[in-house]
Amino acid sequence: MKKIFLLLFVITFASCKKEAEDNFGQPKTDETAVAVSGEELFSGKGTCTACHLPDQKVIGPSIAEIAKIYKEKNGSIVAFLKEEAEPIVDPSQYETMKTNFAITKQMSDAELKALEEYILSFSK
Ligand code: HEC
Structure with missing residues (x-):
């Protein structure tokens, strides 16, 4: 009999804990995502500038070229950076x-959106 009470106690406690996590987890992730600009992500955390310069091809295509092609083809850079869309600039x-x-893939949707807007701002 004691064992059953103990088991019930554990189950109740475990389900309460899960509810608490559900309630508090959500808004937190959204709040932390807003503060950083696309430009900062591009040259900072993203390390994108190692291969992408504004107007000149280095290892990767220039930001201006990526912006031009994505605008022409109406592509989604966010989807590309999540590996959900095929490359359309230089598949080779x-x-x-x-x-x-x-x-x-570690970035939030808000961060990816900021990167996309930063890249697209280079199209003339
Ligand atoms: C190690 C070098 C390197 C780094 C670092 C790098 N890229 Fe690239 N990127 C490339 C190369 C090479 C291509 C051309 C291949 C291609 O088009 O997929 C490319 C292509 C792209 C494209 C065009 C994709 C398409 O549709 O063809 C986008 C958008 C892009 N990069 C964004 C980024 C962003 C944002 C970052 C930083 C988070 C980044 N890149 C970091 C090398 C790099």
Whole structure:
């Protein structure tokens, strides 16, 4: 009999704990995501400037070229950075870009959106 009470106690406690996490987890992630600009993400945490310069091809295509093609084809940079869309700028070099998805997949939707807006701002 004692064992059953103990079991009930554990189950009740465990389900309360889960509810608490559900309630408090959600808004927190949204709040932390807003503060950083696309430009800061691009040159900072994203390390994108290592391969992408504004007007000149280095290892990757220039930001202006990416912006031009994404605007023309109405593509989603957010989807590309989540590895949910095919490359449309330079598929032959896709393997090099792919190594960065480890970083971009850690980013929130708000951060990816900020990166997308920053890139698209280069299209003339
Ligand atoms: C190690 C070098 C390297 C880094 C770092 C890098 N890229 Fe790239 N990127 C490339 C190469 C090479 C391509 C061309 C291949 C391609 O088009 O997928 C590319 C292509 C792209 C494209 C065009 C994709 C398409 O549709 O073809 C986007 C958008 C992009 N990069 C964004 C970023 C962002 C944002 C970051 C930082 C989070 C980043 N890149 C970091 C090398 C890099």
